[in-house]
Amino acid sequence: MAASVRIADLPGRIGDAVTVLGWVGTTRSSGKIGFVVLRDGSGYLQAVFLKADVPPAVWERFKALSQETAVAVAGSVRADPRAPGGVELTASDVTVLGPSTDFPITPKEHGTAFLFEHRHLWLRSRRQVAIMRVRHEVIQAIRDFFHQQDFYLVDTPILTGAIGETAGTLFETEYFDLGSAYLAQTGQLYLEAAAAALGRVYCFGPTFRAEKSKTRRHLAEFWMVEPEVAWNDSDDNMRLQEDFVSYIVGRCLERRRDELQELERDTGPLERVTPPFPRISYTDAVTRLQQLGTDISWGADLGAEAENQLSQDYDRPVFVYNYPRAVKAFYMKQNAADPRTVLNNDCLASEGYGEIIGGSQREDDHDLLLARIREQGLPEEAYGWYLDLRKYGTFVHSGFGLGVERTVAWICGVPHIRECIAFPRMMYRLYP
RNA sequence: UCCGGGGUAGCUCAAUGGUAGAGCAUUCGGCUGUUAACCGAAGGGUUGUGGGUUCGAGUCCCACCCCCGGAGCCA
Numbered sequence: 035m036a037a038s039v040r041i042a043d044l045p046g047r048i049g050d051a052v053t054v055l056g057w058v059g060t061t062r063s064s065g066k067i068g069f070v071v072l073r074d075g076s077g078y079l080q081a082v083f084l085k086a087d088v089p090p091a092v093w094e095r096f097k098a099l100s101q102e103t104a105v106a107v108a109g110s111v112r113a114d115p116r117a118p119g120g121v122e123l124t125a126s127d128v129t130v131l132g133p134s135t136d137f138p139i140t141p142k143e144h145g146t147a148f149l150f151e152h153r154h155l156w157l158r159s160r161r162q163v164a165i166m167r168v169r170h171e172v173i174q175a176i177r178d179f180f181h182q183q184d185f186y187l188v189d190t191p192i193l194t195g196a197i198g199e200t201a202g203t204l205f206e207t208e209y210f211d212l213g214s215a216y217l218a219q220t221g222q223l224y225l226e227a228a229a230a231a232l233g234r235v236y237c238f239g240p241t242f243r244a245e246k247s248k249t250r251r252h253l254a255e256f257w258m259v260e261p262e263v264a265w266n267d268s269d270d271n272m273r274l275q276e277d278f279v280s281y282i283v284g285r286c287l288e289r290r291r292d293e294l295q296e297l298e299r300d301t302g303p304l305e306r307v308t309p310p311f312p313r314i315s316y317t318d319a320v321t322r323l324q325q326l327g328t329d330i331s332w333g334a335d336l337g338a339e340a341e342n343q344l345s346q347d348y349d350r351p352v353f354v355y356n357y358p359r360a361v362k363a364f365y366m367k368q369n370a371a372d373p374r375t376v377l378n379n380d381c382l383a384s385e386g387y388g389e390i391i392g393g394s395q396r397e398d399d400h401d402l403l404l405a406r407i408r409e410q411g412l413p414e415e416a417y418g419w420y421l422d423l424r425k426y427g428t429f430v431h432s433g434f435g436l437g438v439e440r441t442v443a444w445i446c447g448v449p450h451i452r453e454c455i456a457f458p459r460m461m462y463r464l465y466p
Numbered sequence: 467u468c469c470g471g472g473g474u475a476g477c478u479c480a481a482u483g484g485u486a487g488a489g490c491a492u493u494c495g496g497c498u499g500u501u502a503a504c505c506g507a508a509g510g511g512u513u514g515u516g517g518g519u520u521c522g523a524g525u526c527c528c529a530c531c532c533c534c535g536g537a538g539c540c541a
Contacts, residue, residue, distance in 0.1 A: 064504090065497040084498080101491090116499065135492090136476070141502040142490045143478055147533050203539075220541090245539055246467065258541055337538080392541065437541030451541095462533080 038106070042076035044121045047111045054079060054123060055131070057158065058103045060141065061096075068096050070125075072107065073158070081107045081123040088126060095128050101140075102158065104132030153457060154466045164293040165453055168286055169442045173238075175285035176259050176438075179278055180236050185261060188228040190221030190237045196416045203245045205254075217242035222433060223365070223420050225262040226396060229431050230423060236261040246461055250450040251338070251388055253439060255459035262433035268367075268377035268395040271432035272353050275381055275391055276309040278436070279351060283307040286445050299447040303384050306350045313353040316375065319344055335361040336380075338388055345382045351390075355379035364406040366394040379434075387444035393434025400424035 039052040056074035063069070068083040083096045099105065109125040116122075138152050139159065149156045156162055180187070193215045196204070209215035221237035228235045238259040245252065263274065283304050286294065294301055314322070316336075323330050323340055330340060336354065345352055356375040359368060366376035378394035397403045403424055407417055442454040452458040457466060 060500095060502070062500045062503050063497085064500065067498045067500080069500050069503090071501085080501085082499080086498085114499095116501090137491090138476070140477060140491045145478075145534080148477070241541075243540070247539065248534095249536070249538090249540095252540070256541065260541095335539090339537090389541070435541055440541060 040076040041072065041074045041079045044077075044079065044111050044123075045113075048113050048121070049111060051108070051110050051126075052123075053106055053108045054081070055106050056104070058099050058101060058105060058134075060101070061099050063097065068093075070096070070099060070105075070107070070128075072105070073163075075163075078119060078160075079121070079123055080117045080119075081109060081125045081128075083125045083128070087124075092125075092127055095130065096125075099128070099130075100134055101137040102134040102155075103130055104134070105130055150452070150458070150463060151466075157456060160296060162453070164296040165442065165446050165448065166456065167293045168290050168297075168446050169438070169454060171286050171290050172282055172438060172442050172445065173257075175282045176238065176278075176436075178285075179281045180234075180261065183234065185234040185236050186228075186232045188221075188225060188232070188235045188237055189239065190218065190224040190228075192218050192239065192242075194218050196413050203243050205242050205244045219243055220258070220435065221260055222262065222435065225260055225433065226420070226431060227423055229262040229264045229433075230427065230429065233264045234261070235263075248461060249338075250452075251440060253451060253455065253458055253460060256451075256455070257438040258435045259438065260433060260435040262431060264429055264431045266395075266432040267430055268355065268379065268432055271393050271395060271434060272311075272313065272355065272379055273309070275353070275379075275393060275434055275436075276311045276351075279311075279381065279391070279441075280308050282441065283445060294446070297446050297448065299445075303349070304445065307384070308350070311351050311353055311381070312348050313355060313379075314344070315355055316357045319354050322347070333358050333360065341380075341382050341388050342386045345384060345386065345388075348384065350384055352382050352384075353379045354382065362394075364410050364412065365396050365403070367397045368399075368402060377432075381434075383440070383444040385444070385447075387440065389437075390440045390444060391434050391436045393432065395430070395432040398424060398428045398430060400428065 037053060038055045039047060041054060054072060054074065056072035059071040059073050061068065061070050066085040070081045072079045072081060083093065085093050106129045107123060107125050108127040109123040112122050112124055113120060114122040139155055193209065196216060204216040204219060206214050206216055219241060225235055225237050236259060239257065240255055241258045242255055244254065266274065287301060287304055317332065320330055320332050323343060326343055328340060328343065344354065355378065356369055357378055358374060359376045362376050362378055366378045369375040369377050376394060380389050381391035382388060383390045397406065400421060404421060407414055439451040439454040443451045448454065452460060
């Protein structure tokens with residue numbers, strides 16, 4: 035086994051005799067010549083069996099191969115323009131390591147319900163492999179970006195008290211003798227505490243929302259990266275966001291061209307993702323939407339349809355900033371220039387993919403923050419430590435949260451974010 | 467939670483109220499360069515569950531269950 039070669043390394047081994055370990059995708063036979071496409075995670079390889087050149091037992095083993103059989107194929111590496119990838123294996127032997135009969139996911143089309151019931155097997159498909167590779171690149175780019183910019187990673191708790199943005203959308207679980215604990219909706223509040231210690235910080239992990247959402251943009255469990263920066267105001271915050279998003283998209287274009295091509299993604303719109311992003315205030319956005327014939331009035335939150343209409347005015351992601359205070363979370367800083375609004379922003383991805391970021395400058399005035407907590411009927415006692423941050427050296431600070439699955443869906447051009455995480459958690463799906 | 471669509475072979479789908487079918491998958495046979503290969507043959511069904519109308523129900527009616535799409539909420 036140790037002497038095997040990964041498919042991705044084969045172009046450098048032309049002429050060598052090698053053994054490749056992998057899984058059988060499709061097989062084809064023309065009586066005296068047979069083809070097997072193998073997958074090993076690093077790539078795809080076509081192995082060719084010539085009946086005249088291999089022992090009869092090998093030919094019989096080839097003929098018996100079925101979809102997803104785990105095999106070791108020995109042979110010699112050969113450059114061949116007729117092969118996908120330009121490299122082929124002329125096989126001399128095949129050994130079945132793990133048989134597979136009646137693999138449920140056939141080469142023809144399937145419905146989404148069936149595919150998600152077989153998610154553990156569906157992951158092996160070319161499309162899902164491509165999406166997972168892009169997701170990997172997005173996550174690696176996120177970590178590299180913050181590391182290069184001297185951010186510190188701070189891991190925030192997943193089990194929390196009754197704290198977050200709004201009650202009622204929290205998953206609840208028993209917690210020893212202390213009553214209920216809740217799965218974290220955000221690490222932001224903890225991160226604000228850490229920002230006072232380390233300046234530039236971020237957290238990155240799973241986030242849980244018990245919202246009964248059934249849309250292509252929502253999951254009950256999703257991954258979110260949240261930076262928080264001391265001394266950044268809302269403008270600084272948006273500049274960080276556009277640099278960040280552009281870096282992530284650029285990395286995928288640089289390193290994941292093959293995967294985007296496999297997904298038939300038109301990369302034109304992605305090439306245009308460079309700073310600065312256009313910005314429009316909420317108030318101007320409402321005016322624009324009214325021009326477009328929407329019956330929205332000032333004060334209402336922007337729905338998915340309104341966001342979609344707005345983003346079509348631009349050829350790249352757009353910031354919508356300074357929303358009405360009444361429709362936004364309690365921790366957002368009141369806008370001194372227009373107290374009806376807060377210093378926040380959403381970032382809408384291009385091509386109708388909608389909100390990928392929500393961010394804001396945080397309320398740093400103790401009394402205004404306490405008033406907001408009371409206004410929204412939040413459990414004041416749970417926020418004592420959070421209010422402390424405004425008592426001991428309060429400071430201007432801002433941050434945002436970027437949804438990883440939404441970002442991956444946009445970059446990959448896939449319509450539903452549930453394909454952008456290996457095992458999605460949705461309202462009606464907990465298995466596999 | 468609300469609105470809309472659906473549930474028939476392992477999968478994707480057909481079938482005027484009148485004998486449940488096709489493609490893929492599986493098994494067998496054929497084919498020396500295939501790209502979701504192709505050609506031929508075979509096996510494979512309690513039509514989501516329960517009740518009702520009818521000479522007769524996959525089809526019509528009622529209830530329930532499950533799935534899909536969208537909305538709200540948000541990342």
